[in-house]
Amino acid sequence: MASTVPTCNVPRARLAAGPADPASWDAIPTLAPFRRADGSAPAEHATRVRLCQDGVALHVRFDCVDRDAWATHTRRDAPLWEEEVVEVFLAPGPEDPRSYFELEVNPLGALFDALVRNPHGDRRGMEVDTAWDCPGLLAGARIDRAGESWSAWLTVPWASLAPDDALPSVWRANFYRIERPRGGRAEFSCWSPTATEPADFHRPARFGRLVL
Numbered sequence: 001m002a003s004t005v006p007t008c009n010v011p012r013a014r015l016a017a018g019p020a021d022p023a024s025w026d027a028i029p030t031l032a033p034f035r036r037a038d039g040s041a042p043a044e045h046a047t048r049v050r051l052c053q054d055g056v057a058l059h060v061r062f063d064c065v066d067r068d069a070w071a072t073h074t075r076r077d078a079p080l081w082e083e084e085v086v087e088v089f090l091a092p093g094p095e096d097p098r099s100y101f102e103l104e105v106n107p108l109g110a111l112f113d114a115l116v117r118n119p120h121g122d123r124r125g126m127e128v129d130t131a132w133d134c135p136g137l138l139a140g141a142r143i144d145r146a147g148e149s150w151s152a153w154l155t156v157p158w159a160s161l162a163p164d165d166a167l168p169s170v171w172r173a174n175f176y177r178i179e180r181p182r183g184g185r186a187e188f189s190c191w192s193p194t195a196t197e198p199a200d201f202h203r204p205a206r207f208g209r210l211v212l
Contacts, residue, residue, distance in 0.1 A: 037192030
């Protein structure tokens with residue numbers, strides 16, 4: 001299963017003006033376009049994701065086409081997935097993970113971070129530890145009404161996810177978006193489709209590979 005998932009070589013770069021500045025990302029390549037979670041078609045609502053790392057942290061930026069970006073949650077670890085949100089799932093090492101980190105940001109900049117234990121890879125016996133807060137995590141978001149879009153960015157310290165001295169050269173990861181048009185049908189999209197209907201993002205065997 002894992003052999004069919006996408007791979008991204010994460011460039012080493014320093015973002016001159018920080019991850020919140022769009023111009024800092026101009027030279028960073030974009031991941032393959034998102035597809036619907038079931039893999040049946042390209043996402044209707046386009047999402048652009050770019051990654052880089054500087055040896056200390058992983059930097060992630062989402063740019064989302066959205067005529068009406070919205071959210072109401074502002075509290076950390078609120079159920080952001082009930083509204084519009086982007087998500088990052090990360091696990092150190094090349095194997096299909098049985099535990100991983102879940103990070104989410106909504107259009108208001110609210111955060112959700114948790115340690116997920118998914119022993120069977122299909123939600124059976126899954127536990128989500130929201131008491132875990134990613135040390136040093138920085139994130140933010142901005143809605144651009146004129147440009148009919150919103151963006152989110154995260155800076156994730158490697159030491160917060162892999163505290164040992166040896167930083168793995170390969171990580172498993174997936175990137176997701178939930179778009180909920182008011183009065184319309186929700187769209188669940190991702191970098192590596194999870195081949196599930198209804199959509200289920202908690203399929204770690206479908207996580208792609210990040211190569212540092």
